[in-house]
Amino acid sequence: MDWSIKNHFKKSSFSVLEGKDILHEQIMQKLIYKAVEKDRLTAPFRMIGTEMKVSSDLEFSPGKSVRLEGTLDRVHYAHETVHIVDYKTGKADLISKETLRNDIVQYVQMHFDEPRYKSGFQGLFYGYLWGKIKGNNPVKLGVYPLKKVNKGIQWLYFGQTISIAGFNEFEKQLTQVLQDLFDESIPFTQTDDPERCRFCAYKEICQR
Template structure:
């Protein structure tokens, strides 16, 4: 932990030192989160670790013979009971349930489930690049829930989503529509109608919202 702080935070990779003050408290929290993560993982054993922070780049085709490069960094990939799990870690308050793929892409939704859309997007990238035929299970580790009732699997229309294949066709449809909309030169960009989305937007100084 001290080596990680030195490398990533202090930028002194060759001079790790004992943590003090606020950094010591932060380190203790990190250690507790690691312990809890390992405790939850123990319940899944045996499983095989595949990768962490896995970068994936893939080109896909959209309308008018255009090709777009998609990329992502998958937090974790492992294999359990014959399923490849695509795992995303989240520190905020996230939902694991969704009723339809449509709601994930609906810009009028005030509380769009971005975490679910993200992990499904990672499943799509992984399937295109690594495992075109193998079942993929999207999972989200919500860090704040590690000390309480912990679940990692998604629920699609109240049922556990154990295989990305169950929603892939519909996800492909809406993802392609979304990308075609973004890259439509005849359609200007417009402000969102949901002003709460602007609160943490990097571009709010430009649009003066």
């Protein structure tokens, strides 16, 4: 822990932690203990990897493709299913609309329509990339908001596996987004939905 803090904040290994660093260390320790305790309650599972880099090319139009990349925070195997989990420092707003419980296509589509479900979108994106590399099999996807570590992993799609139909729909929607993005006849315009601006990384340069 001491080494991690020094390494992260680029301090000399001979320095002594003080002030805010000690607080960081204590918070990290608490989070780790709680997270491990949560894992203990869900054991057994087999860890496949952490911080796994994955990438795949998607041809969105004939002769036009993009490289999609992601880093999977955690992949583990339990109950004969791969589980992909994304750790979050902020809050995660997941879809809880009961009418979508048995409608994976609508469930996936909603992540393209509603920006507030960006955590779920990211989870689906990682699951999609995993399927591209490892072959399409249903997987469970989750997010782990560290501010609510006591709640443990929060699973997408009501804790059910995401089927191949779900990932096919994801690819279909993503392909459409990329086609629009690269279509020179469609100019870039500011969105009409100010809700989207709340989470936008380009707010400063956009001057919205």
